[in-house]
Amino acid sequence: xxxxxxxxxxxxxxxxxxxxxxxxxxxxxxxxxxxxxxxxxxxxxxxxxxxxxxxxxxxxxxxxxxxxxxxxxxxxxxxxxxxxxxxxxxxxxxxxxxxxxxxxxxxxxxxxxxxxxxxxxxxxxxxxxxxxxxxxxxxxxxxxxxxxxxxxxxxxxxxxxxxxxxxxxxxxxxxxxxxxxxxxxxxxxxxxxxxxxxxxxxxxxxxxxxxxxxxxx
Numbered sequence: 001x002x003x004x005x006x007x008x009x010x011x012x013x014x015x016x017x018x019x020x021x022x023x024x025x026x027x028x029x030x031x032x033x034x035x036x037x038x039x040x041x042x043x044x045x046x047x048x049x050x051x052x053x054x055x056x057x058x059x060x061x062x063x064x065x066x067x068x069x070x071x072x073x074x075x076x077x078x079x080x081x082x083x084x085x086x087x088x089x090x091x092x093x094x095x096x097x098x099x100x101x102x103x104x105x106x107x108x109x110x111x112x113x114x115x116x117x118x119x120x121x122x123x124x125x126x127x128x129x130x131x132x133x134x135x136x137x138x139x140x141x142x143x144x145x146x147x148x149x150x151x152x153x154x155x156x157x158x159x160x161x162x163x164x165x166x167x168x169x170x171x172x173x174x175x176x177x178x179x180x181x182x183x184x185x186x187x188x189x190x191x192x193x194x195x196x197x198x199x200x201x202x203x204x205x206x207x208x209x210x211x212x213x214x215x216x217x
Contacts, residue, residue, distance in 0.1 A: 077139025082113065083168045084134060091166065091176040100157055100180055102164050105149040106134075112141025118150040119167070128154060129165040 084106055092103040104118075114137070119130030130152060154164075157180045165175040 077137065079114065079135040079137055081169050082134045082136035083171045084108075084173055086174045089166060089174040091164065091174055093164070093176055093178040095180070098156065100154040100162075100178065101151055102154060102176070102178075103149060103151045104130075104166050105147060108146045108148070110141045110143050111146050112137035112139070113146065113148075115148055115150075118152075121152055121154060123154075126160060126162045127165070128162055129167055131167040131170060134168050 088107050090105040090107075092105070094101055094103075106115075114135045115132060116135060117133040119132045122129055122131075152164075159180055159182045161177065161179050163175055163177050166173050
């Protein structure tokens with residue numbers, strides 16, 4: 001991986017052209033050691049071992065046997081904390097059986113992202129938030145749009161106006177305002193008729209008991 005990194009950096013840093021287009025160049029690349037610790041400086045030696053002169057932009061002509069020295073820092077691909085942009089996040093609110101829910105969806109540009117913790121719902125008055133942990137892979141990743149989603153159950157809330165904020169690593173990413181209203185429970189239609197019949201029978205029984213009987217002659 002270090003060799004690939006060195007090759008890429010040299011390719012971006014220099015434009016090497018031979019004086020004769022049909023000749024082939026032979027360059028030797030060496031480093032000052034074989035094993036590196038992350039964060040150490042790496043010394044690279046690039047030597048022209050061909051018989052042709054090399055032209056490097058901004059530098060004198062590079063003849064046979066001449067060397068160039070470069071220093072880079074040894075690095076390794078890793079997961080690093082990531083805070084998404086607000087435009088990447090979609091928040092959706094709805095109520096079900098008197099319980100408010102919030103669905104958070106995040107759209108990433110590639111597959112090199114991960115969410116290790118969606119956070120726990122925290123409430124202070126009318127302010128509700130979650131603090132997530134999102135990671136970005138510094139190495140290569142699959143180039144496909146990825147969408148990750150999670151739904152939060154906010155529990156029973158009193159009637160009123162609330163604000164839900166989605167956070168990442170303590171940073172506010174996006175908020176949504178919503179209103180909770182008290183829902184009056186309704187009887188299911190299937191039990192209305194049986195309930196009406198039962199109540200009618202009870203009413204008839206009580207009416208008969210309260211009706212005075214005529215004395216027998």
